[in-house]
Amino acid sequence: MLVLLLALPFIVATWLLLDRSTTLRRSAWMAASAPLASTLLLLAQAPAVFGGDVPGVSYPWLPQIGLDFSLRLDGLAWMFALMVLAIGVLVVMYARYYMGEEEDAPRFFGYLLLFMGAMLGMVLAGNLLLLAIFWELTSITSFLLIGFWGGQKEAREGARMALTITGAGGLALLGGVILIGQVVGSYELDAVLAASDAIRTHPHYPAILALVLAGIFTKSAQFPFHFWLPHAMSAPTPVSAYLHSATMVKAGVFLLARLHPVLAGTDLFFYVVSTVGAATLLVGAWNAIFQHDLKGLLAYSTISHLGLITLLFGLSTPLAVVAGLFHILNHATFKASLFMAAGIIDHEAGTRDMRRLGNLRHFLPVTSALAITAALAMAGIPLLNGFLSKEMFFAQALEVQGHDTMRVAMTLVAFLAGAFGVAYSLRFVHDTFFGSGPRAVAGDVHEPPRFMRIPVGVLVALCLAVGIVPAWTVAPVLATAAHGVLGDRVPEYSLAIWHGFNLPLLMSLGGVLGGGLLYLGLRRLIDLHAVARYALGRHLFRVNTRALLTTARRVTLHVTDGSVQRSLWWVLVAVVAVSAGPVAATLAGAASAASQPMPLLGWGLWAILVGGTLATVALHRQRLLALLVVGAVGLSVSLTFVFLSAPDLALTQLLVEMVTIALMLLALNYLPQTSVKTNLRARRWRDGAIALVSGLAVGGLVYAMTTRPLDTVAGELLARSLPEGYGRNVVNVILVDFRGFDTLGEITVFGIAGLVVHALLRRVRLAAEEVLPGGPQPLPMPAHLSHLLFPLALAVSVYLFLRGHNAPGGGFIAGLVLAIPLLLQYVLQGSNFVESRLGFDYVRCIGAGLLVALATAVAPMLLGYPLLTSGHAEPSLPLVGKLPLTSAMGFDTGVYLAVFGGAMLILSMMGTIKPPADTETQSPSDRESD
Numbered sequence: 001m002l003v004l005l006l007a008l009p010f011i012v013a014t015w016l017l018l019d020r021s022t023t024l025r026r027s028a029w030m031a032a033s034a035p036l037a038s039t040l041l042l043l044a045q046a047p048a049v050f051g052g053d054v055p056g057v058s059y060p061w062l063p064q065i066g067l068d069f070s071l072r073l074d075g076l077a078w079m080f081a082l083m084v085l086a087i088g089v090l091v092v093m094y095a096r097y098y099m100g101e102e103e104d105a106p107r108f109f110g111y112l113l114l115f116m117g118a119m120l121g122m123v124l125a126g127n128l129l130l131l132a133i134f135w136e137l138t139s140i141t142s143f144l145l146i147g148f149w150g151g152q153k154e155a156r157e158g159a160r161m162a163l164t165i166t167g168a169g170g171l172a173l174l175g176g177v178i179l180i181g182q183v184v185g186s187y188e189l190d191a192v193l194a195a196s197d198a199i200r201t202h203p204h205y206p207a208i209l210a211l212v213l214a215g216i217f218t219k220s221a222q223f224p225f226h227f228w229l230p231h232a233m234s235a236p237t238p239v240s241a242y243l244h245s246a247t248m249v250k251a252g253v254f255l256l257a258r259l260h261p262v263l264a265g266t267d268l269f270f271y272v273v274s275t276v277g278a279a280t281l282l283v284g285a286w287n288a289i290f291q292h293d294l295k296g297l298l299a300y301s302t303i304s305h306l307g308l309i310t311l312l313f314g315l316s317t318p319l320a321v322v323a324g325l326f327h328i329l330n331h332a333t334f335k336a337s338l339f340m341a342a343g344i345i346d347h348e349a350g351t352r353d354m355r356r357l358g359n360l361r362h363f364l365p366v367t368s369a370l371a372i373t374a375a376l377a378m379a380g381i382p383l384l385n386g387f388l389s390k391e392m393f394f395a396q397a398l399e400v401q402g403h404d405t406m407r408v409a410m411t412l413v414a415f416l417a418g419a420f421g422v423a424y425s426l427r428f429v430h431d432t433f434f435g436s437g438p439r440a441v442a443g444d445v446h447e448p449p450r451f452m453r454i455p456v457g458v459l460v461a462l463c464l465a466v467g468i469v470p471a472w473t474v475a476p477v478l479a480t481a482a483h484g485v486l487g488d489r490v491p492e493y494s495l496a497i498w499h500g501f502n503l504p505l506l507m508s509l510g511g512v513l514g515g516g517l518l519y520l521g522l523r524r525l526i527d528l529h530a531v532a533r534y535a536l537g538r539h540l541f542r543v544n545t546r547a548l549l550t551t552a553r554r555v556t557l558h559v560t561d562g563s564v565q566r567s568l569w570w571v572l573v574a575v576v577a578v579s580a581g582p583v584a585a586t587l588a589g590a591a592s593a594a595s596q597p598m599p600l601l602g603w604g605l606w607a608i609l610v611g612g613t614l615a616t617v618a619l620h621r622q623r624l625l626a627l628l629v630v631g632a633v634g635l636s637v638s639l640t641f642v643f644l645s646a647p648d649l650a651l652t653q654l655l656v657e658m659v660t661i662a663l664m665l666l667a668l669n670y671l672p673q674t675s676v677k678t679n680l681r682a683r684r685w686r687d688g689a690i691a692l693v694s695g696l697a698v699g700g701l702v703y704a705m706t707t708r709p710l711d712t713v714a715g716e717l718l719a720r721s722l723p724e725g726y727g728r729n730v731v732n733v734i735l736v737d738f739r740g741f742d743t744l745g746e747i748t749v750f751g752i753a754g755l756v757v758h759a760l761l762r763r764v765r766l767a768a769e770e771v772l773p774g775g776p777q778p779l780p781m782p783a784h785l786s787h788l789l790f791p792l793a794l795a796v797s798v799y800l801f802l803r804g805h806n807a808p809g810g811g812f813i814a815g816l817v818l819a820i821p822l823l824l825q826y827v828l829q830g831s832n833f834v835e836s837r838l839g840f841d842y843v844r845c846i847g848a849g850l851l852v853a854l855a856t857a858v859a860p861m862l863l864g865y866p867l868l869t870s871g872h873a874e875p876s877l878p879l880v881g882k883l884p885l886t887s888a889m890g891f892d893t894g895v896y897l898a899v900f901g902g903a904m905l906i907l908s909m910m911g912t913i914k915p916p917a918d919t920e921t922q923s924p925s926d927r928e929s930d
Contacts, residue, residue: 002057002071005041005081006120008034013113016106024105028096031109035088035116042081049078050480056126066187070126075484079325079477080123080254083246083332088116090455094340095238097452098347108148112239115141119247123254128177128187135173135215135251139166142248146235154234161541165218165228173215173255179208180262189258196262209263212255213272220252220306223280227537230299237343240295244302245336253309253328257321257485264316273314274406278413280307285420289427289522290531294342294352297428298335301378301421305331308393308417315396315410318491322482323392326495329474330385330466334377337459338428341371344448344456345432349441354427355529358437363445366453368433370460377463379425379515380418380508385466385474387508388495390418394504415507415514422515427528430519470495565687572690576697583697605643608636621675623668631661647808648731655816659903662823666910726872726886727805735810736888736895740868743891744853747898751846754902758843761909793821801896806884811892815899823907842908845901853894856887 012034016027048055056072073081092109099105118141121134140163147159181187183202184195192199199205216222221229229249233240243249256273263269284303291297305327312324344367345360346352361368373384380390397414400407438445447453465473475495482490499505522528559570598606612633619626634657641650717738718730725733735743797818804810825834834840860869871887 001041001045002055002073002124005038006071006117006124008038009113009117009120013110013117016110016113020104020106022106024096024099024101024103027105027109028092031113032089032092034113035085035092038120039082039085039089042078042085045073045078049073049075050476052483058126061130065129066127066181067129068127068188069130070188071124072126072189073124075480075482076254076257076325077123077484079329079481079484080246080250081120082477083250083329084116084119084123087242087246087332087336087459088112090336090458091238091242094241094343094452094455095236097449098236098238098343108236111141111144111148112242115145115242115247119251122251126189128180128189128192131189131255132170132174132177135219135255136167136170138248138251139163139170139219142166142232142243145239145243146232148236148239149234152234154231158228158231158234161228161538162232164541164545165225169215169218169225172211172218176208176211176215179204179211183208192259193261196265199262200266205266206268209268209272212259212263213276216252216256216310217276218252219255220249220310221280221303222252222276222307222310223283224537226280226284226303227535227541229303230296230535231538233293233295233299237295237339237346240299241336241339241343244298244339245332249302249306250328250332253306253313253324256310256313257325260313260316260321260485261487264313270314270316274311274410275314277307277309277311277314278410280304281311281417282307282413282420285417285424288424289420289519290528291424292354292529294345294354294357294428294432295339297354297424298338298342301424302331302335304417304421305335305378311410311413312393312396315400317396317399317401318486318489319392319399319493320396321485322478322491322493323389323396325481325485326392326474326478327389329478330377330389330463333459333462333466334374334384334386337374337456337463338371338378340456340459341367341374344452345371347452348448349438349445351441354431356437356439356441357432358435358439359433360438360445361433363438364447366447367456370453370456372429372433373460374456374463375425375429377460377467379422379512381512383464383467383497385463385470387467388470388497391499391504391508392493394418394507395502398503398507411507415511418508418511419514419518422512423519423522426516426519431528468497470497569687569690572694576690576693579697583701602643605636605640609633609640612636623671623673623675627661627664627668631657634661646731648729648810648813651808651813652816655813655820658820659816659823659907662820663907663910666907725870725888726884727888729804729806729808729810731808732804732810732892733888735812736805736891737868737870740857740888740891743895744857747853747895747902748850750902751850751898754846754905755843757906757909789821790825793817801892804892805886805889811895812899815896816903818900819903819907822904826908840904842901842905845897846905849894849897849899849901851894852897853891856890856894859887 012030016022016030022030045055054072054074056070058068058070061067061069092112095108095112099108115138118134118137122131122138125131125134143159143163146162147155149155177187180192180199183199183204184192186192199208202208218225232243235243281304284300284305284307288297288300288304291300309324309327309331312320312327342352345357345364348364349357349360351357361372377384377386380386394414397410398407400410462473478495479490560567612629615629616626616633619629634653638650638653638657641647641653717734720738721730721733722728725737727733727737797814800809800817801811801814802809804814822834822840857868860871861867868891873885874882875885876882
């Protein structure tokens with residue numbers, strides 16, 4: 001049931017994003033169906049959760065790294081899931097009337113449901129790695145929602161800012177989660193919660209705390225990372241209402257509550273979390289007073305309330321945790337209703353600027369009554385839910401354990417925050433619904449459709465119900481959530497409206513009076529409408545982003561200035577720098593005794609290799625001659641593999657050498673015969689030094705590898721090749737079985753390389769001055785000879801492919817064998833002749849090869865086996881007898897097709913670059929694309 005509860009938003013979101021033709025009304029109904037159904041499933045779990053059970057499911061996913069798809073539903077998860085789903089239903093209903101018919105409704109609701117599902121997954125996750133995955137998914141989906149109106153610069157900037165800050169925090173959180181897993185030995189939440197003492201006493205605890213809090217503070221917009229949240233207001237108002245009330249920013253405080261038993265209980269946690277929470281509480285509240293945009297004021301108030309919740313969790317007492325959970329619920333209801341009311345005002349008046357609004361109570365009486373009630377709940381006025389949690393906050397601030405200085409500081413922070421909260425709530429109410437106005441608004445201002453007001457009314461009714469009869473409305477949910485965090489340490493507490501005359505009540509009354517006086521004093525002393533707040537956070541973000549991009553652009557231009565030599569220089573320098581440490585350690589530990597005497601033939605091959613290499617350096621300016629010498633070096637390498645009894649490698653090297661030499665010969669056709677000579681002595685010394693260091697390092701590694709002990713993984717592969725891979729050719733078994741996943745990646749890269757060459761060269765034409773004069777030169781051999789070579793090569797290719805699992809051969813070798821005679825046909829007969837008669841489409845050949853290889857790799861999973869598991873059969877055939885077959889041959893077939901298609905695509909494109917006006921020799925793929 002938990003899996004279905006989580007899956008429903010993703011299923012409906014996928015449907016909406018695939019079917020983009022649905023209307024706004026239908027999209028809204030479909031979007032509402034998912035959270036409604038999930039809410040019913042959640043309510044069905046209420047008896048078990050309220051009874052103390054923790055329903056859960058777990059499926060293995062990547063057990064090698066400790067990642068299981070585990071879901072668990074305790075009291076905390078139940079409360080947050082209810083917020084996400086219930087407010088999600090109201091947001092969808094509200095968005096149905098907020099969004100216009102011209103908007104891309106399926107995309108909007110699809111993104112919204114993906115966001116909802118990501119938040120649900122994070123709340124229900126029973127594995128910390130799974131939680132981190134859903135955590136990042138909330139950042140990505142919020143980026144899509146904040147930037148939904150991508151045509152607006154503010155939307156794009158706000159989305160990028162949110163993704164940058166929360167994404168960086170997500171990386172820090174992942175580091176903290178990995179450290180927790182290393183300490184506990186498991187990422188399962190039950191195991192982590194049970195190991196709380198071990199985590200707090202471990203030497204890695206400060207690092208764990210720093211990394212986890214970095215993720216929490218960035219997500220929940222805590223100081224100094226708070227600046228991204230106000231700039232996310234460019235999102236559609238339904239998104240803002242959802243993001244600020246039940247999702248995204250609440251993800252941070254949820255994780256703070258979830259890991260509170262693990263991280264809390266130390267002085268470091270107390271001072272860091274409570275200090276950051278207090279700073280965020282005051283910074284957000286003070287800035288909210290001076291905002292002119294309704295959503296901007298509400299955004300800074302959200303920052304302030306998130307700071308309040310963080311401060312309560314930082315105080316760490318059981319009652320403070322209960323107060324924090326209570327305020328999460330209260331803030332969700334009044335903040336969602338306030339954002340929806342702001343959206344109605346913007347929708348009807350055409351502006352959210354309070355300097356242009358005023359006196360809206362005469363034009364929007366119902367909306368005004370609802371918004372004023374919600375604003376009073378935000379200010380903490382009695383008989384509303386905000387008053388109850390604010391009193392609990394004041395009580396906990398007065399009872400801070402430890403130093404007297406901290407108790408006095410927290411009490412002062414709490415009082416100032418209460419006064420500031422009343423001040424910005426009064427400004428919201430007065431400047432919007434009272435005074436003179438509205439001024440310079442678009443059209444007649446009137447009430448919106450009834451169903452657009454219903455979500456606001458439902459939420460405001462909850463504010464009143466919780467404020468008047470909390471024991472009947474919110475008490476069971478709060479008690480269950482508190483048990484999910486504190487376990488058996490849930491304290492005695494009362495949610496009564498009246499607790500007598502006490503210090504928290506006096507502080508609350510003083511805050512109301514002080515906030516009213518502060519607002520009146522600011523109105524008299526300064527013109528609030530003329531105050532312009534400097535967005536320091538946004539400015540610093542822009543400066544740093546601009547500096548980063550400028551630096552990256554300069555480095556890119558310096559590294560990739562069109563010089564291949566410079567690019568290779570940087571690649572070699574980077575490789576040498578990164579590998580210097582490991583290479584030095586390897587060489588230091590290399591054995592020196594396990595060497596064998598070199599026979600005379602070996603010395604001869606070595607001399608040819610060294611001589612060919614030196615000759616290549618000496619003749620590198622004469623391109624054709626240097627290429628021939630390089631071919632000799634490659635042939636010597638192939639002979640070396642023969643000398644070392646590695647026929648597979650020798651055959652592969654020989655075929656690769658033939659193909660690459662042909663490819664370079666084709667490339668030389670478009671280059672000058674000699675390269676440009678440089679007289680810069682410093683450059684020659686630099687390049688020589690890099691070549692010397694790189695060569696010595698590679699030579700040292702080869703020496704270390706050839707002198708290491710023989711009891712390595714090679715022996716295990718030799719022993720397991722036949723009984724487990726059903727093949728006697730260990731090299732082929734390694735490629736298509738033991739390391740099949742690597743091979744799948746390699747042929748994918750090879751195919752992509754072919755497609756890139758095709759994309760770059762399919763429209764290239766020679767310049768007029770590069771066309772050789774005269775007609776075609778006579779060939780040194782008859783053209784019809786290629787008709788005899790191709791069938792023979794095809795037979796050899798098939799033979800090498802079929803024997804590859806038990807003898808030298810395989811898909812890679814067979815693909816290259818087939819490519820060589822076909823290339824010869826291109827040379828002898830021309831591209832038109834070959835492609836018109838054989839009908840090869842190399843692009844589709846690459847795609848077919850990748851699909852065959854992927855299908856063969858995935859097929860075992862359908863039968864319950866791991867990826868790339870190889871099967872074996874030996875059918876008896878007439879006249880043939882037993883024929884050994886393995887499913888790895890299907891994978892090798894994909895390798896065969898991908899290698900052949902990629903090689904031929906590159907070679908054919910390099911050999912068929914057209915003259916300026918020549919269209920007669922275009923290949924079929926070119927004619928189709930043209």
